[in-house]
Every structure is written in structure tokens, then in C-alpha cells.
Amino acid sequence: MRGGSDTPYLVALRVQCLDDIGAGRRVYGVVTVTPVQTHPLQRLSADEIRAARALIDDHGLVSATTKFALLGLEEPDKMTVLGHRPGDPVDRRVRAVLLDLATGVTRIVLASLSRRTVDSVEEVDPVTDGQPAILLEELMTVDEIVKADPGWCEAMRRRGITDLDLVRPCPLAAGNFGIPGERGRRALHVLSFLQHRPEDHAWAHPIDGVVAYVDLIEKKVIELIDDAVLPIPEEEANHDDPAYTGPPRTTLKPIEITQPEGPSFTVEDDVVSWENWTFRVGFDPREGLVLHQLSWRDGDRLRPVVYRASLAEMVVPYADPSPVRFWQSYFDVGEYLLGQQVNSLELGCDCLGEIHYFDAVLADGDGEPRDVRNAVCLHEEDFGVLWKHTDIFTESAETRRQRRLVISFFVTVGNYDYGFYWYLYLDGTIQFEVKATGVVATSSYKPDSAYASEVAPGLGAPYHQHLYCVRLDMMVDGLDNAVDEMEIQQLPIGPANPNGNAFTRRTTRLRSEAEAVRTADPMAGRTWLISSSDATNRLGRPVAYELRPEGRPLLLADPASATANRAAFATKSLWVTRYDPAERFPAGDLINQHPGGAGLPAFVAADRAIEDQDIVLWHTFGAVHYPRPEDWPVMPVEYCGFTLRPVGFFDRNPTLDVPSGTTDHCGHHGGQGGHEQHHHG
Missing domain, CATH: 3.10.450.40 (Nuclear Transport Factor 2; Chain: A,)
Structure with a gap:
């Protein structure tokens, strides 16, 4: 070779x-x-x-x-x-x-x-090791399997459904809940929805109270749960039909985003350079977008920050404990291969501005390549004021605009759509944001349900969570890093604090993997500082980046539940492990139908030292979703994410050289007039 x-x-x-x-x-x-x-x-x-x-x-x-x-x-x-x-x-x-x-x-x-x-x-071994991810071909065979089952057909007739061509069986990951008939079998659980006609959106008409357990190898229904005959909601909800939505509004005027001289970034062989940032774009069939070797150019030095960053797993656990739905908890990365669900993005719809697209080449179920056009979108956008000061002594008035580079992709997994966005800022900040949208999972609404919202007449949407785990292979100015937990420390009134106004900061070094299994605490202002073991700034302190979590609730399933056992990563906000190239996924390599205990719990069992080592951070964050009527029939984007911020990585503000404006609309040293022009620009 x-x-x-x-x-x-x-x-x-x-x-x-x-x-x-x-x-x-x-x-x-x-x-x-x-x-x-x-x-x-x-x-x-x-x-x-x-x-x-x-x-x-x-x-x-x-x-x-x-x-x-x-x-x-x-x-x-x-x-x-x-x-x-x-x-x-x-x-x-x-x-x-x-x-x-x-x-x-x-x-x-x-x-x-x-x-x-x-x-x-x-x-x-499917019993101990789990199953491969669900294949598109298998999803397509489920329709034939359930419609050939006499019991399932009878369950439809009990609900007054005779035209099975308008029934849409929805195959879903079975998980692993100790159901005896599923042990060692490759299984899916199948809920069903009804269409009034082929163009009608089936999510509005759940056929609730019945679920089929399907063996994909034997191609048969192995168990049918017919718990209750519930009303099928009648109201249609076709968000793409003007007869339902009404005529489009005419009050929005166009916003044009142009860069007459082209973008500020360059792309060569998947390597992106923008301002001081440089990184390589990767795309994995499981994780989707991957950022490799994210580094900052500081003069003639290229300073590493993150070696590899990706969404390594996510879980969407539901709260309904009924016999039909207790098993709903989906691992979209490991069970469905998130990267394989990537959308082709469209200019003017998914991305605005001067766009560079990356196509994805993925292997299909036959091992043959398939091309996904415009799988990843790269563009830059204005992000408001970067810094500003009007000085009362010198009468100097200076404003600088923030700008960020956006690297994103979108996937559709069943009813939900997710956008995953990496943002790089001029001041060295890194941000990750998830945009959850699409259609909420639906059920028949039971009056005064403790586990679902009514989003339309008779239509329920079960409570659930979206929990994401990002793997951050850190490399802050070198291979050897350390992690400190930073917290607010309030001080009582006393001799050193007679007026009670004092507070300080408490720093705790996390020295081993067991010590570094942590939860976020917004009231304590808890963050985690990842510092270089070798490089210092001009003040003699280690250069560092700070992980700032949002600190929302973690997994709400009982710690003794099957869901918590399989999604142990989602029970903590932070895990830190010693780098091992084989340790890639927080819930294990084959999470589909895995019994649990794989991934991060197994990784940290050895309790390896992590101080001054080559380390990987795993950060879990997300949102609890109590669906609203406003989330129906299609959900406005809900945001969540985290930030990595430089702390002592630079010797001073690294954006002092950003020009006062890149267009004629921003005046230089403009005083009040310059401020007004800058505002309008």
C-alpha cells in the first residue's frame, strides 16, 4: 500500500x-x-x-x-x-x-x-451483547408482518377499522425489559396510527390500547397486548395543507443575507479554516457529524482544544406506565443510527447565507454506497454585539460585532426531527445546540391523565425527555489535561466577612474516574474546568476551557428501572474517563435490546486516574417535554445545549483586533451617530 x-x-x-x-x-x-x-x-x-x-x-x-x-x-x-x-x-x-x-x-x-x-x-451473543441497530429493510417488513396476524387484525376490527390499507404500523425499538418471550430474539414493538386518506397525517389518529411485539427473524407477532379500546381522535392535523393552516401570512418582509466578497472561511479536503479556528469535518453513520482536531491558531502556533467532538448517544424515555407504552425509551444514535437518518438540506429553508455543503457517503443495508446531498451545512452568521464600551473620561465609543461559524446537520427519526449545531465564536467560545422539532408522539387522551397532555380534542401527547450525551475528547494545549469542579461558595457573616457581602469560589480537583461522575447544580453555579497539565499563560496559571452546563433535569426514570440501567449515562451530567480508543459509546456498542450496564458504568469501573492524563469528557444534557397545544400539529423548535468557554487560554481578550465594521453601515469611532448606524446595520 x-x-x-x-x-x-x-x-x-x-x-x-x-x-x-x-x-x-x-x-x-x-x-x-x-x-x-x-x-x-x-x-x-x-x-x-x-x-x-x-x-x-x-x-x-x-x-x-x-x-x-x-x-x-x-x-x-x-x-x-x-x-x-x-x-x-x-x-x-x-x-x-x-x-x-x-x-x-x-x-x-x-x-x-x-x-x-x-x-x-x-x-x-444477542442475550448479553445486544442487537445491531434497526435496519430500514426491517422497518418496511413490519407492515406485512402485523397485517398478516389474525389477532392484530381482530384488534383493528374491535376498533371499527376495516380498511387496513389506511393503517400505518409504526415499528419502534423494543428495549430490554425482561419480557420472557423476547429473550435472545430480534424484536420490535409496533404501535399503529390511522389515515383518513393517503395524504392525511397519521400521527393525529393513534390507534391506542394495542401493541404488537414482532420477531423480525421469524417474521411473526410473538405477543399482542390489547389492553383497552380507546377512542381514535378524529380531528385532522395536516400542517402542510392550506385548508388546515389557512392562507400564508403576507406581513413578513424578506430578509436577505449576502456576503458580496464571499465567506470568511475556506474548505480544503474537509479541513475548515475560519478566522483563528481550524478543524476537520467527519461524518459517521452512527453519530452523524464529527468535528476532528479542533484547534486555534495563535500566531505561528496551532493550539489544540478538542481532538474529537460528537453526539455519542441520546435517549428519549417516556413517562406513560401503561401496559401499552411502559417500554418507550429510544436510543436514537445506537438503535436507529442517527447518521443514517440525515436530511438533505435546502438553501433558504435550513440554511441562510453563503453556504458550503458537505455531502455524505453512507453504506446502505447491502453494503453499497448511497450519496446524501447537502448533509452538512457550513456558514457564518452575525451574532450581535461582541463587545462595546463608551468611556466617560475619554469619550471613546467602540463597538464590535460578534460572528460565529455554524456547522450543522438535521435528522428525522420517526416522528421527531433534530438539528445539531456546533458554533465557533471569534472569542474562542465553542457551543453545541440541539434543536428538537417535528411531531410529538401521540396517544388517545384519558381525561385528567397524569402522564400526558391533551394537545387537541381527545388527542394526548405523553410526557417524555430528550437527553443527549456528547463525547468530548479533550486536548487543551496538549494531550495531558486535568479537570476541576468549580462552585460558588457563600460565606457567613463573621470576622472575615462582617457585612455578609463576601462570596468566593470553591475548586475541587477530580482525580479519578469515580470522583468525576458528577451532576450539574445551577444553584451552586457548578462548572468544570479542563486545564492543560503543561501549558501556562503569562500569569503562570494553566490554560483552560470551562464546560458550562445548562443544568436541567437528568433521567427521571427510577434508578432501579430497566431504562436507567440501559441509559446510565443519562443519570449524570458529567463523566470523565481515561482515553481508550475502544470506548466510543456511552451506552455500549450494541445498545439495541442490550440488558444494560454497558458503556460508561463499565468504563469507569476500573477507576483509572484522570489527573494529568489524556482524558475524555462525556456531558449529558437535555429537556423535559410536557407537550403543549402550541406543539401541535408540528412542534416549534425547543433548544438545549452547553458551552465551552476559554478561561486563561488567552492572555487577554483575543478579539481586540476585530475591526469596528465590515460594511459601510458601521461608523468607526462614530459616537452617537456611529452607534445608531451600527444598530441598524
């Missing part, structure tokens, strides 16, 4: 040409492809995906019933990446999760495209 930006390696592979249906065989031709290789973290190309599929097939691991539940880049460990130089050879490896739809057998395969080898094959 030859690597490097100037010498791409060559791979001979078999590419599928046709299917011999009668014999159940695939016939291949031989071609040569040249995946361009410039960096160990470069995203897999379509040719590399084809090469990976052919390589795995060559080793006898693909049958006519095998599906690729996952196929993605196996990222090299951190030291390999940091030591890479242009032209160095790179071992391009892939990870594949193979599921045999006929037998349910699952294998995890690690293979090298560069060496044309399969390095390991591991068979998964």
Missing part, C-alpha cells in the same frame, strides 16, 4: 454487476478503483465502501440474507493520527456489523482495505 496526498493507493475489487436470481448468486466483474487518501481521518469514499463490501464478501462473510447493519471507517487511535505527516502510509480500516436476516446471527468484522485482510470476526 502507498499512502499520502500525492500517492493514492490502488485497490482491486469486485463490483457487483448483476444478480443471478435463480441460483441465488451474485456475479461480479473486476475493476480497479483509486480511493484518494490524504489523511487517516478522511471520510470513506464510495469506492472504498464498495471495496470494503467486496473484501468482506471475498472472505465468505456475506450470504444472500446478510445485511450490513453498519459499515464505517475504523478511526486510527489518537497517537497514530497525531503522528501522521503528509505522505505517510495509512492503514485504511473499516468496521462492519453484519446481520443474517434468516438466522439472526450477528458478526462484527474489522478489515483493512490497505492490506486487503480481514483482521477479526466476532460473533455476537
Whole structure:
């Protein structure tokens, strides 16, 4: 293998040409492809995906019933990446999760495209290790499975439904609740919704009181829960129909965002440079957007801040304890592969301004590449005042505008849509924001329900949470970092505080993984300071970044519940672990139907030292959602997130060199007139 930006390696592979249906065989031709290789973290190309599929097939691991539940880049460990130089050879490896739809057998395969080898094959025990993520093909088969089941059809007739073509079975992750008939089986739980006609939105008409448990391998309903016949809400809620919404308002005047000289950022081979920031864009089929090697250029130095940042898992647990819904708790990253659910973004709708789009190339269930156009949006936007001062002594009046770089993607997972936004600011601040929108999950509303809101006549929306866990592989000015917990300390009246006005700050060093399992406390102003073990600022103090949580409620399910066991990461705001390249997901590698205890609880069990070490932060945050009538029929965006802010990372305000204005609308040293023009600009 030859690597490097100037010498791409060559791979001979078999590419599928046709299917011999009668014999159940695939016939291949031989071609040569040249995946361009410039960096160990470069995203897999379509040719590399084809090469990976052919390589795995060559080793006898693909049958006519095998599906690729996952196929993605196996990222090299951190030291390999940091030591890479242009032209160095790179071992391009892939990870594949193979599921045999006929037998349910699952294998995890690690293979090298560069060496044309399969390095390991591991068979998964579904009872102890969990199941692969849910496949699109499986979701599509559920309709046929439930409609062929006599019990389910009878349950529909009991509710007065005779036209099954207008029933929309909704397959959902089963979780793991110790249901005896599901042990070791690949299962989904199926709720159902009714359409009045094909263009009618089914979410408005839940067929409540009944749920089918489906075995995807045997392709049959293994248990039917028919708890109660409840009224099916009749009112339609078609948010895309003018007959429902009314005519569009005409009062909004256009807002045009233009950059006549183009954007301030540059993009080359997925590496983005903007002002002092530089980073590499990655896209993972499970996590979606990944930011690699996020660094700040300080003169002639490139100072690392975060080595890798991604949304590693999320869980959406519901509060309804009824026999039909107690199991609702969805892990959208691990159970549904968040990256695979990515939307194609549209200019003027999802993003405004001078936009750079990144397409995504993902492997489908057959291991073949599929292109998603405009999967990631990159643009910059004005963000109000950066800093301002009018001096009473010198009569100086200075204002600077804040600007931020936005890197975002959107996914649709069933009824919900999520936007994930990374923001980089001129002053070195990093922010992550989630925008939750879409359609709330619905039920028949039971009067005075303690677990749901009535959002329309007879239509309920169960209470639930959205909890997100971001993995932050920190690298603040070097590999070795430490974490301190910072809190407000109120001081009582006494000799040192006679008037009771004093308060100070308490600092606690977190020295081991067990000590670093923490919750946020807004009343204590609790934050966490990630500091360099080696680099100091001009005041002699360690350079640092501060994680500022929002501090909303964590997982509300009982600590002894199955949900809490599987989503243990969501019971704490912060976990800090020693870096291990194998520790990627806070709920474990295969969370689908996993019994629990994997991921962060297992990672911290060894209680490794984290002081002055290469460390990873895991931050959980989110929102409790008590749906409102205003959330129906489509929910306005609800926001949550966190901030990473430099603390002593710079020797002074790093934005003193930001010009007073980049357009003619902002006056320089303008006094009152300049202020007025700046306001309008």
C-alpha cells in the first residue's frame, strides 16, 4: 500500500454487476478503483465502501440474507493520527456489523482495505451483547408482518377499522425489559396510527390500547397486548395543507443575507479554516457529524482544544406506565443510527447565507454506497454585539460585532426531527445546540391523565425527555489535561466577612474516574474546568476551557428501572474517563435490546486516574417535554445545549483586533451617530 496526498493507493475489487436470481448468486466483474487518501481521518469514499463490501464478501462473510447493519471507517487511535505527516502510509480500516436476516446471527468484522485482510470476526451473543441497530429493510417488513396476524387484525376490527390499507404500523425499538418471550430474539414493538386518506397525517389518529411485539427473524407477532379500546381522535392535523393552516401570512418582509466578497472561511479536503479556528469535518453513520482536531491558531502556533467532538448517544424515555407504552425509551444514535437518518438540506429553508455543503457517503443495508446531498451545512452568521464600551473620561465609543461559524446537520427519526449545531465564536467560545422539532408522539387522551397532555380534542401527547450525551475528547494545549469542579461558595457573616457581602469560589480537583461522575447544580453555579497539565499563560496559571452546563433535569426514570440501567449515562451530567480508543459509546456498542450496564458504568469501573492524563469528557444534557397545544400539529423548535468557554487560554481578550465594521453601515469611532448606524446595520 502507498499512502499520502500525492500517492493514492490502488485497490482491486469486485463490483457487483448483476444478480443471478435463480441460483441465488451474485456475479461480479473486476475493476480497479483509486480511493484518494490524504489523511487517516478522511471520510470513506464510495469506492472504498464498495471495496470494503467486496473484501468482506471475498472472505465468505456475506450470504444472500446478510445485511450490513453498519459499515464505517475504523478511526486510527489518537497517537497514530497525531503522528501522521503528509505522505505517510495509512492503514485504511473499516468496521462492519453484519446481520443474517434468516438466522439472526450477528458478526462484527474489522478489515483493512490497505492490506486487503480481514483482521477479526466476532460473533455476537444477542442475550448479553445486544442487537445491531434497526435496519430500514426491517422497518418496511413490519407492515406485512402485523397485517398478516389474525389477532392484530381482530384488534383493528374491535376498533371499527376495516380498511387496513389506511393503517400505518409504526415499528419502534423494543428495549430490554425482561419480557420472557423476547429473550435472545430480534424484536420490535409496533404501535399503529390511522389515515383518513393517503395524504392525511397519521400521527393525529393513534390507534391506542394495542401493541404488537414482532420477531423480525421469524417474521411473526410473538405477543399482542390489547389492553383497552380507546377512542381514535378524529380531528385532522395536516400542517402542510392550506385548508388546515389557512392562507400564508403576507406581513413578513424578506430578509436577505449576502456576503458580496464571499465567506470568511475556506474548505480544503474537509479541513475548515475560519478566522483563528481550524478543524476537520467527519461524518459517521452512527453519530452523524464529527468535528476532528479542533484547534486555534495563535500566531505561528496551532493550539489544540478538542481532538474529537460528537453526539455519542441520546435517549428519549417516556413517562406513560401503561401496559401499552411502559417500554418507550429510544436510543436514537445506537438503535436507529442517527447518521443514517440525515436530511438533505435546502438553501433558504435550513440554511441562510453563503453556504458550503458537505455531502455524505453512507453504506446502505447491502453494503453499497448511497450519496446524501447537502448533509452538512457550513456558514457564518452575525451574532450581535461582541463587545462595546463608551468611556466617560475619554469619550471613546467602540463597538464590535460578534460572528460565529455554524456547522450543522438535521435528522428525522420517526416522528421527531433534530438539528445539531456546533458554533465557533471569534472569542474562542465553542457551543453545541440541539434543536428538537417535528411531531410529538401521540396517544388517545384519558381525561385528567397524569402522564400526558391533551394537545387537541381527545388527542394526548405523553410526557417524555430528550437527553443527549456528547463525547468530548479533550486536548487543551496538549494531550495531558486535568479537570476541576468549580462552585460558588457563600460565606457567613463573621470576622472575615462582617457585612455578609463576601462570596468566593470553591475548586475541587477530580482525580479519578469515580470522583468525576458528577451532576450539574445551577444553584451552586457548578462548572468544570479542563486545564492543560503543561501549558501556562503569562500569569503562570494553566490554560483552560470551562464546560458550562445548562443544568436541567437528568433521567427521571427510577434508578432501579430497566431504562436507567440501559441509559446510565443519562443519570449524570458529567463523566470523565481515561482515553481508550475502544470506548466510543456511552451506552455500549450494541445498545439495541442490550440488558444494560454497558458503556460508561463499565468504563469507569476500573477507576483509572484522570489527573494529568489524556482524558475524555462525556456531558449529558437535555429537556423535559410536557407537550403543549402550541406543539401541535408540528412542534416549534425547543433548544438545549452547553458551552465551552476559554478561561486563561488567552492572555487577554483575543478579539481586540476585530475591526469596528465590515460594511459601510458601521461608523468607526462614530459616537452617537456611529452607534445608531451600527444598530441598524
